[in-house]
Amino acid sequence: MIDWLNQVLFVLGDDQVSVAELLGFVTGGACVVLTVLAHVANFPVGVANSAFFLVLFVSAQFYADAGLQVIYIVLGFLGWWQWVRGGPQRTALEPGHASPALLAGCVAFVVLGTAGLTVLLTAVDDAAPFWDALTTAISLAAQFLLNAKKIENWFFWIAADIIYVPFYLVKRLDLTALVYVLFLGLCVLGLRQWRRLPVPA
Numbered sequence: 001m002i003d004w005l006n007q008v009l010f011v012l013g014d015d016q017v018s019v020a021e022l023l024g025f026v027t028g029g030a031c032v033v034l035t036v037l038a039h040v041a042n043f044p045v046g047v048a049n050s051a052f053f054l055v056l057f058v059s060a061q062f063y064a065d066a067g068l069q070v071i072y073i074v075l076g077f078l079g080w081w082q083w084v085r086g087g088p089q090r091t092a093l094e095p096g097h098a099s100p101a102l103l104a105g106c107v108a109f110v111v112l113g114t115a116g117l118t119v120l121l122t123a124v125d126d127a128a129p130f131w132d133a134l135t136t137a138i139s140l141a142a143q144f145l146l147n148a149k150k151i152e153n154w155f156f157w158i159a160a161d162i163i164y165v166p167f168y169l170v171k172r173l174d175l176t177a178l179v180y181v182l183f184l185g186l187c188v189l190g191l192r193q194w195r196r197l198p199v200p201a
Helices: 019-036 042-060 063-085 100-123 129-147 153-170 174-195
Strands: 008-012 015-018
Touching: 015 019, 019 042, 019 174, 042 063, 063 129, 100 129, 129 153, 153 174
Parallel strands: none
Antiparallel strands: 008 015
16 A cells, blocks of 8 residues: 555656655645645644655654644544534534634744754754754644644745745755645635634623
8 A cells, every 4th residue: 555655646747756756746735725625624633644645754854844644643533522522511512713812822833842852852963953853843833733623724834934945945846846836825825715704702
């Protein structure tokens, strides 16, 4: 199964696009579209997306990104449950704004998480320890806020995608870089759409 996912389908620039990378492209785009629409199906599609990217990143030796996909799979199942049963009396979760304290906590997590992960990833010979650590920390904060259905999740996703696009271009994962350009555009759209959602007082 893994060998099949690593099979090269075509070449895009200097990127030998594998089955896993192509499926990551398709499911990633679908996941973000569903998230923009605030549809709970973004979680099962996101779990599939993370599984495909897990295979891709292990093959490319991006260990932080690979580890992040495992965490995404776990958080995807948790977020799925939160959106369906995380509201009062286990009703569907409503969108809302993150408090200043929660946002400050997320920023502090990004700073401390980046510092700690950079040390760890340097020790295990990661291909780009600081950038891998930074994008991992930002993405985890974004996923936490998304699971809680906080509108501010989009600011963190946008910040991560701005870094991911040149990062993957430098690493010759051209199709994945293109995916993140798409993600970036959809995240801006998502922020606009979610700001129009009815938010309980």
